[in-house]
Amino acid sequence: MTIGGAGTGDGDGAGDGGEGLKALLPQEAAQRVQSLRLVEGTATLVLDASGLPPAGRAAMEAGVRTALQGAPGVVQVRVAMMADKALDTGAPKGPRIVAVGSGKGGVGKSTLAANLAVALARAGRRVGLVDADIHGPSQARLLGTEGRRATAHEGKLVPVESRWGVPALSMAHFSQTGQAIAWRGPKISGALLQLVDAHWDGAEVLVVDLPPGTGDVQLTMLQRCPPAGAVIVSTPQDLALLDAARAVELFAQSKVPVIGLVENMAGYVCPHCGERSDPFGAGGAEAAARDMGLPFLGRIPLDIAIRREGDAGTPTAAGDGPQAAAFAELARQVGRWLDEHP
Numbered sequence: 001m002t003i004g005g006a007g008t009g010d011g012d013g014a015g016d017g018g019e020g021l022k023a024l025l026p027q028e029a030a031q032r033v034q035s036l037r038l039v040e041g042t043a044t045l046v047l048d049a050s051g052l053p054p055a056g057r058a059a060m061e062a063g064v065r066t067a068l069q070g071a072p073g074v075v076q077v078r079v080a081m082m083a084d085k086a087l088d089t090g091a092p093k094g095p096r097i098v099a100v101g102s103g104k105g106g107v108g109k110s111t112l113a114a115n116l117a118v119a120l121a122r123a124g125r126r127v128g129l130v131d132a133d134i135h136g137p138s139q140a141r142l143l144g145t146e147g148r149r150a151t152a153h154e155g156k157l158v159p160v161e162s163r164w165g166v167p168a169l170s171m172a173h174f175s176q177t178g179q180a181i182a183w184r185g186p187k188i189s190g191a192l193l194q195l196v197d198a199h200w201d202g203a204e205v206l207v208v209d210l211p212p213g214t215g216d217v218q219l220t221m222l223q224r225c226p227p228a229g230a231v232i233v234s235t236p237q238d239l240a241l242l243d244a245a246r247a248v249e250l251f252a253q254s255k256v257p258v259i260g261l262v263e264n265m266a267g268y269v270c271p272h273c274g275e276r277s278d279p280f281g282a283g284g285a286e287a288a289a290r291d292m293g294l295p296f297l298g299r300i301p302l303d304i305a306i307r308r309e310g311d312a313g314t315p316t317a318a319g320d321g322p323q324a325a326a327f328a329e330l331a332r333q334v335g336r337w338l339d340e341h342p
């Protein structure tokens with residue numbers, strides 16, 4: 001499932017059937033539509049639920065589902081209700097969330113999230129890490145907490161401490177390594193909320209490593225525990241940048257500020273001579289950020305050491321090489337943004 005015209009290649013979602021569907025909605029719901037897209041059979045609606053009591057929200061959602069189910073081209077309906085944070089009594093309270101997302105898989109979100117969290121901790125911030133990739137968790141490996149199990153206290157999860165000053169929660173702390181977790185819809189949302197609403201005692205920031213794309217986890221986050229801001233990761237290739245634009249659009253639609261765009265795997269550092277080259281092109285993400293009016297947070301090179309250290313559970317940001325400095329600079333910018341947006 002993708003929001004924002006994925007599959008059509010036009011990027012702006014025009015002509016994707018959203019307008020036609022809007023006419024089918026009950027009037028009150030139609031007036032509250034923030035976005036409505038039909039992509040590959042999935043109609044995705046974001047509704048402004050400000051001021052509605054829980055029963056009113058449920059009734060509106062039910063009305064929308066009834067109106068759209070069976071409409072031409074609609075196989076599945078997804079509804080996200082956005083509300084004023086102050087009114088959203090269902091939202092867990094706690095640290096401020098910085099979501100790390102991308103449109104495309106494999107661009108290095110998890111690596112970046114782990115290193116950002118470690119760099120923030122090194123800079124003196126109290127930070128926790130949530131691995132929101134329910135199906136494909138990677139933070140236990142990246143932080144070297146594989147094989148450890150999360151516990152619970154008074155009905156809430158207790159994060160697993162790592163050696164890097166960053167406690168974390170990941171589905172990997174509940175299941176055998178490599179065991180597939182074939183959860184869908186509500187179960188995914190439930191799992192995510194438990195990871196977020198845990199004993200993050202004293203943490204001021206929760207870095208949340210999102211799965212790729214714009215699916216259930218993203219919608220649950222935006223609805224139930226809206227991030228203070230989002231960091232978007234992209235590689236320099238055009239296609240990854242196009243997907244990054246979709247991720248940006250998802251956050252923008254939900255009024256989650258985008259802190260900025262990071263270019264990962266920017267330039268290749270030769271492990272033998274240290275020389276840098278640019279197999280995927282250079283500067284694409286910075287130009288894309290400029291085009292989208294977003295801050296550019298910097299570039300992290302493609303360096304075999306980052307992969308090796310990630311696999312070994314010793315995050316690069318905890319070391320003192322040039323790549324650790326790149327992560328420290330990223331953390332400085334994210335930290336400054338948080339300070340400027342209390």
Ligand SMILES: Nc1ncnc2c1ncn2[C@@H]1O[C@H](COP(=O)(O)OP(=O)(O)OP(=O)(O)O)[C@@H](O)[C@H]1O
Nearest residue numbers: 105106107108109110111212265301302303306307
């Ligand atoms: N800057 C980098 N230099 C070298 N290798 C990197 C870099 N960033 C990420 N990698 C490697 O690329 C692979 C994918 O990274 P990662 O798992 O962080 O991506 P992801 O975006 O979280 O993927 P997914 O979408 O599957 O969650 C990993 O093997 C990781 O070690």
Ligand SMILES: [Mg+2]
Nearest residue numbers: 109110133138
């Ligand atoms: Mg990942």
